[in-house]
């Protein structure tokens with residue numbers, strides 16, 4: 001893992017002021033002006049755009065978008081999640097970093113955030129585009145439950161994230177089974193597109209879970225590659241303004257901890273109704289693809305394990321535990 005970034009005080013000071021003189025800043029941070037200049041240059045090397053010189057004063061460009069992990073930790077009222085947030089400018093994948101923390105024995109709740117990922121991973125071996133401006137996070141969990149009880153955890157997470165996104169941005173969220181969050185602009189009620197994906201990786205023995213790496217990718221203020229724009233969007237595009245990633249992460253961690261407390265004690269059952277109500281494509285004809293076959297049916301809901309329940313053409317209903325769901329275009333023509 002690259003060395004941890006410990007520069008939050010300087011970043012916070014630059015973020016909270018417009019142009020600030022070197023003398024003022026050095027006084028505030030209790031360092032010499034020379035030491036301050038060195039620190040500012042180190043930040044510049046890391047990609048922060050800071051104009052000015054000690055005498056003229058410093059000014060940080062795009063200061064509002066700067067992510068300061070310590071500010072998030074300090075604002076949290078959680079007991080476990082996010083008390084320690086490890087922030088990096090660049091990582092291959094936050095999943096790899098959080099697994100390293102797991103191997104070192106860190107407790108539940110450690111969080112890794114990267115400003116950008118060079119090898120972001122999605123479900124089913126897909127690439128996850130992770131440019132600057134998005135929220136790329138992995139959370140270390142140590143659920144005190146049996147390994148077979150873990151799969152609905154990501155459904156529970158998607159519900160908590162959808163609530164957080166709605167409260168922090170101007171978007172309406174829906175859940176795409178199993179664990180995507182899709183959103184549309186609140187004002188327009190337009191077509192929903194993907195804004196968040198969740199990747200859950202786990203290490204377990206037959207009767208206990210060692211760790212779960214809960215990877216969350218939210219398209220916030222990041223650019224999206226052209227080929228994704230048909231099905232994905234960003235919160236900035238929906239809200240028509242930049243969305244505060246720190247506030248969003250804080251709300252996500254608060255919501256997740258509350259939900260996990262309930263989930264660890266009572267499984268998916270307490271979430272089933274709310275989850276099903278917020279699903280995309282309820283009662284519509286969908287196709288479930290698990291890469292071996294495509295099954296078409298009517299989306300009836302989710303069962304107590306979080307499995308997708310489809311009504312099949314013969315009248316039988318069946319539960320599916322994995323796969324990708326899409327709307328069946330031909331089957332839905334004229335049936336709404």
Ligand code: BTN
Nearest residue numbers: 093120121122123197198215217
């Ligand atoms: C998906 O929808 O396929 C899941 C995408 C998960 C992306 C996140 S970004 C943070 C974490 N690190 C990764 O490499 N992947 C997850």
